Amino acid sequence: MxxxxxxxxxxxxxxxxxxxxxxxxxxxxxxxxxxxxxxxxxxxxxxxxxxxxxTGDEFIYHEMLAHVPIYAHGAVRSVCVVGGGDGGMLREVLKHRSVEHAVLVEIDAAVVEFCRSHMPTVSAGAFDDPRCEIVIADGLKFMAETDRKFDLIVIDSTDPIGPGGVLFTEAFYKDCARRLTAEGIVVNQNGVPFLQGEEITDTWRRRRPHFADVGFYVAAVPTYVGGFMALGWASHSTRPRTEGLDQIHARFVAAPVATRYYTPDLHRAAFALPRYIQELIPG
Ligand code: SAM
Missing domain, CATH: 2.30.140.10 (Spermidine synthase, tetramerisation domain)
Structure with missing residues (x-):
């Protein structure tokens, strides 16, 4: 057997x-x-x-949560990854030379230690990059107490059950909004809409009061089963998601990074939502 x-x-x-x-x-x-x-x-x-x-399909998820906001913004220097203890998000973020500092805020030290030793290809040395800082803390508490500002906050969390639940609350999004620079962007894993549709509706409602631009884009990740995965987007500025989209090809050519899923064409296409997903957005 x-x-x-x-x-x-x-x-x-x-x-x-x-x-x-x-x-x-x-x-x-x-x-x-x-x-x-x-x-x-x-x-x-x-x-x-x-x-x-x-290790087979993590590149899709990590590339789409890192490169889409970074190329849309155009000059990301400071990054906060909340969760992401496997190191894959840090790996992708730190491919960008513009990034001067990336802090990983992970609640469970055991995940970082475990992934560093047993899944080294995922972080691929990112934990040892001099631009990387690791903070072992609850992301909710960190975001409430820090006085730092970030150009990009990537919420690389577990699902909204267990310790990850707080990373889907309005209180947390409000603190993310306070810690974001004027053109800064927040992205997060927002579940699989076909099976977890309420996550889109809830996230939109909880973010709308705190950001000028709230939206979603999609990626197809085989092990997050049920069709497209939704990736949440929020910013105080509409520029990165509108004007930024026209610039991404030039930005990619000027400062390319090695990818297996992300391309500038796919970047634009990812914001075209199927109607069943559009219908989950209350606005
Ligand atoms: N890509 C993954 C997914 O969606 O299945 C997420 C990967 S990453 C390993 C998720 C990480 O979020 C875990 O290591 C977990 O410990 C961390 N996490 C959960 N709740 C957290 C919190 N409140 N603050 C910081 N990190 C948290």
Whole structure:
């Protein structure tokens, strides 16, 4: 009998992975951590039974949450990644020479340590980049207490259950808005609209009072099953999402980074939302 891992995100539907080798399992910490090798997706990391990262398809998620806002903005220097303990978001953000400083605010030190040693290709040395700072703290508390300003805040969180729940609240978005520079952008993983449609509606309602521009774009990530994944966008300025979109090709040519999913054409296309997703946006 082969061993299969079955994800427990939804109570009416799930995906399963054939496990070729279990590499690690720890219970009793802040979150249960498991790592296993699979034939199709490489190494798969789960927290509390939910897929977080696979070495096979993580590039899609990380590239789209990093490069879309960075090229739309055009001059991102200071970045805050909230969550993202696997280091993949830092890796993509730090590909940009314009980025002078990136602080990772992760609630669970065990995820950072674990991923650094067991999934080194995901962070690819980013934790050791001199521009990177690691803060072990609750993102909600950090954002409420910091007096720093950021050009880009990437909320690379778990789903809105467990410790990640606070990263989907209006209080947190309000603090993100206070910590953003005038042209700054906040992006986040906003669930899979076909299965988690309320996340789009809730995020829009909770952000609308605090930002001039609130929207969503999409990416297709195989292990975040159920069709397109929605990526949330918010800014005090409409410029990055309107004028910025006309500039991205020139910016990419002037300061290219190596990608496997992101292209300037895809960047523009990602903002074209299917009607079933548009209908979830109250405005
Ligand atoms: N791409 C992933 C996904 O959507 O499945 C998310 C990856 S990343 C590993 C998510 C990280 O967010 C986890 O390491 C978790 O510990 C962290 N996290 C959850 N709640 C947090 C909070 N309140 N403050 C900071 N980090 C948090």
């Amino acid at each position: 082969s061993d299969w891992f079955r994800e427990s995100l939804y109570d009416h539907w799930s995906q399963s992975f054939l496990i070729s080798r279990e590499l690690y399992r720890s219970q009793g910490g802040m979150q249960d951590i498991a790592l296993f090798e699979t034939p199709g997706f490489g190494r798969v990391l789960t927290l509390d039974g939910i897929i977080q990262v696979t």
